[in-house]
Amino acid sequence: MIFRNLAKLGLVLSLAGTAAMSPLRAPAAEQPQAAPTEVISKFYDGLTASMRAGPSLGGEGRYRKLEPLVDATFNLPLMTQVAVGPSWGSLASDQQSKLIEAFRRFTIASYASHFDSYDGERFDVQPEPQAMAGGTLVLSRLVPKDKQPIVLNYVMRQTDGVWQAIDVYAEGTISELARRRSEFSSVLRRNGVEALTDRLVEKAQTLLDEPA
Numbered sequence: 001m002i003f004r005n006l007a008k009l010g011l012v013l014s015l016a017g018t019a020a021m022s023p024l025r026a027p028a029a030e031q032p033q034a035a036p037t038e039v040i041s042k043f044y045d046g047l048t049a050s051m052r053a054g055p056s057l058g059g060e061g062r063y064r065k066l067e068p069l070v071d072a073t074f075n076l077p078l079m080t081q082v083a084v085g086p087s088w089g090s091l092a093s094d095q096q097s098k099l100i101e102a103f104r105r106f107t108i109a110s111y112a113s114h115f116d117s118y119d120g121e122r123f124d125v126q127p128e129p130q131a132m133a134g135g136t137l138v139l140s141r142l143v144p145k146d147k148q149p150i151v152l153n154y155v156m157r158q159t160d161g162v163w164q165a166i167d168v169y170a171e172g173t174i175s176e177l178a179r180r181r182s183e184f185s186s187v188l189r190r191n192g193v194e195a196l197t198d199r200l201v202e203k204a205q206t207l208l209d210e211p212a
Helices: 036-052 054-073 076-090 093-114 176-191 193-209
Strands: 122-125 130-132 135-138 140-143 150-159 162-170
Touching: 036 054, 036 122, 036 135, 036 150, 036 162, 054 093, 054 162, 054 193, 076 093, 076 162, 076 176, 093 193, 135 162, 176 193
Parallel strands: none
Antiparallel strands: 122 140, 130 135, 135 150, 140 150, 150 162
């Protein structure tokens, strides 16, 4: 079932506290650069293609198909940093790298799992983004067949000339990683960074192993 549980997607984070942070890496700039709305439209095109081929691809196949698309659309290193919070600076560089990769795998697996098939859904992107403090807001909707649309708004930020999403608000206001930040902090405090890294890797594999 497509997008079985919106609250499980876990791909959005609170914008609060990100303004002073710099991403740890960014994709190489190419000319000309896509506008914020074009980035999201391209993401949806690729996601829809994966959904159409979803059952035949399987979880791992969808993961491989979506991997470059998610990397290009989202600033995953910055999202990881913000989700971890103030304790990020106390982590060793190799711990940060492993955690970024675990979060990246979890993020891609979430899309591969929750957008696993196609049943006439469409994605609508409003052509004009909205200016906001610390970024640009791209408004969009997931419109399932015979169901109410789901609002998905993307906060975009430009780094080295490249627009990427740093936040997604489901239903217009729900920022899931704002809650995940509390979860991450709790795991780090009790069990340490290795436990958090392992947990994300295990969750990603569980998502990929789920039947469509």
